[in-house]
Amino acid sequence: MDDIVQLENVAEAQARMLPPIAILAELTHRCPLQCPYCSNPLELERANAELPTADWIRAMNEAVDIGVLQIHFSGGEPTARKDLEELVRHAAGIGLYTNLITSGVLLDEDKLQRLFDAGLDHVQLSIQDADAANADRIGNIKDGHRRKLSVARAIRKVGLPLTMNAVVHRQNLHNLAGLIDLAVELEAARLEVAHVQYYGWALKNRASLMPTLEQLQDATATVEAARERLKGVLTIDYVVPDYYARRPKKCMDGWGRRFFNISPAGKVLPCHAAESITGLQFESIRDYSLAWIWENSPALNLYRGTDWMPPLCKTCDQREIDLGGCRCQAFALTGNAAETDPACQKSPVHDIIFDIAVTDSATGAPDYIYRRLGGA
Amino acid sequence: MAERYIVGEESRPCLPRHVKLRHDKTRDAWILLAPERVLVPDETAIEIVRSCDGVKTIAVIVDDLAERYAADREVIGTDVKAMLQDLADKGFLINGAD
Numbered sequence: 001m002d003d004i005v006q007l008e009n010v011a012e013a014q015a016r017m018l019p020p021i022a023i024l025a026e027l028t029h030r031c032p033l034q035c036p037y038c039s040n041p042l043e044l045e046r047a048n049a050e051l052p053t054a055d056w057i058r059a060m061n062e063a064v065d066i067g068v069l070q071i072h073f074s075g076g077e078p079t080a081r082k083d084l085e086e087l088v089r090h091a092a093g094i095g096l097y098t099n100l101i102t103s104g105v106l107l108d109e110d111k112l113q114r115l116f117d118a119g120l121d122h123v124q125l126s127i128q129d130a131d132a133a134n135a136d137r138i139g140n141i142k143d144g145h146r147r148k149l150s151v152a153r154a155i156r157k158v159g160l161p162l163t164m165n166a167v168v169h170r171q172n173l174h175n176l177a178g179l180i181d182l183a184v185e186l187e188a189a190r191l192e193v194a195h196v197q198y199y200g201w202a203l204k205n206r207a208s209l210m211p212t213l214e215q216l217q218d219a220t221a222t223v224e225a226a227r228e229r230l231k232g233v234l235t236i237d238y239v240v241p242d243y244y245a246r247r248p249k250k251c252m253d254g255w256g257r258r259f260f261n262i263s264p265a266g267k268v269l270p271c272h273a274a275e276s277i278t279g280l281q282f283e284s285i286r287d288y289s290l291a292w293i294w295e296n297s298p299a300l301n302l303y304r305g306t307d308w309m310p311p312l313c314k315t316c317d318q319r320e321i322d323l324g325g326c327r328c329q330a331f332a333l334t335g336n337a338a339e340t341d342p343a344c345q346k347s348p349v350h351d352i353i354f355d356i357a358v359t360d361s362a363t364g365a366p367d368y369i370y371r372r373l374g375g376a
Numbered sequence: 377m378a379e380r381y382i383v384g385e386e387s388r389p390c391l392p393r394h395v396k397l398r399h400d401k402t403r404d405a406w407i408l409l410a411p412e413r414v415l416v417p418d419e420t421a422i423e424i425v426r427s428c429d430g431v432k433t434i435a436v437i438v439d440d441l442a443e444r445y446a447a448d449r450e451v452i453g454t455d456v457k458a459m460l461q462d463l464a465d466k467g468f469l470i471n472g473a474d
């Protein structure tokens with residue numbers, strides 16, 4: 001369908017400062033699970049620092065005014081918020097497309113029916129592994145996997161479309177085929193197979209999680225074969241691991257370009273990991289309007305476009321294509337967020353990260369450092 | 377297990393609840409909202425999607441387009457089915473009879 005293009009191609013021509021498409025609303029950092037690759041920051045927000053309902057409602061209204069089309073309710077575990085149903089109803093009422101990103105363990109059919117009635121459009125459910133015991137060990141939760149399966153069935157029963165999200169790593173990649181079968185069995189229309197991205201908690205657990213090169217190659221082949229076999233039944237999105245890549249990803253489609261994240265305390269971030277870059281100050285919707293922050297936040301403007309780039313990127317013909325890769329990864333691996341993403345083979349430290357991957361992936365299976373308050 | 381939805385002459389496609397066609401003020405454009413995706417179809421594609429009401433068959437939709445654009449029915453039919461099949465394979469189209 002060549003004539004149906006991604007939004008960006010159209011909008012690109014229209015303006016330099018593009019209107020944002022989607023918000024990731026991180027309602028809370030509370031979560032019954034403790035996944036060692038959690039994308040939340042090491043410094044988790046406590047419940048008493050969370051934005052009240054009224055602030056979220058105001059933020060959603062302002063978001064629509066600046067062009068936002070979709071809202072992803074996320075966390076932590078967003079269903080830990082008592083006002084989720086109210087927030088979904090408000091979002092749907094002002095025309096936002098609503099998605100719930102959840103671990104599922106706090107949900108049941110009755111709650112799902114109420115979210116459906118409130119106007120929820122879609123659910124994305126995380127599954128830690130196809131093997132129940134290993135899944136529960138990864139999430140450090142008792143009886144989590146079985147509950148997730150029954151929630152997945154309830155999601156379909158009330159008539160909500162389901163995306164299954166599987167974060168993959170060295171300790172569950174052997175079950176990738178099983179994860180794909182599970183997605184089909186649970187009637188998910190989409191499956192996201194996302195290799196761990198290493199900042200925050202995942203960086204702490206890198207030696208436990210890094211896949212071997214052989215596992216990565218097998219995984220890619222498994223996904224490609226399944227895509228062919230399941231065409232029209234299951235769409236599989238596949239995110240490859242940067243440490244074995246040659247080219248960086250256009251992370252978040254560009255810093256402060258199409259998406260933003262609101263943290264539980266109200267900070268507006270270019271992505272969920274941006275607080276891992278120490279020294280950046282992010283404004284809060286408690287203090288400024290969203291429109292003002294989107295246009296004027298010094299932190300959002302810092303890595304917008306190509307002006308900030310190091311000479312290596314600035315003179316490279318790929319600069320508009322990948323925008324220099326991921327700032328959080330550059331910071332995690334070089335200590336400088338304004339460096340070329342080391343996932344790029346032109347980066348002077350590219351070989352080093354390949355070596356890290358090879359070494360880490362041969363480390364046996366050290367215990368996870370679980371994600372929890374004070375756990376880092 | 378779900379089955380692939382094949383778009384043929386007798387299909388009566390429509391958008392499922394979770395795919396929304398909307399006019400967006402900010403961008404002054406028609407857009408299709410779907411899980412994790414925002415599509416901006418061109419004018420013809422919008423017209424085709426809007427005619428998918430779950431009642432009209434593809435045969436009727438194509439006849440109508442061929443007449444209005446005084447174009448070759450076969451060519452239009454192939455294009456329309458290819459476009460809608462692509463939407464169906466992404467999970468963005470269902471049969472109205474279902």
Ligand code: SF4
Pocket residue numbers: 031032033034035037038039040075076077103126139371
């Ligand atoms: S990744 Fe795991 S611990 Fe982190 S929010 Fe999701 S379910 Fe909770």
Ligand code: SF4
Pocket residue numbers: 248312313314316317318319320322323324325340341344345346347
């Ligand atoms: S040098 Fe910079 S712009 Fe060029 S490919 Fe690498 S990351 Fe992208």
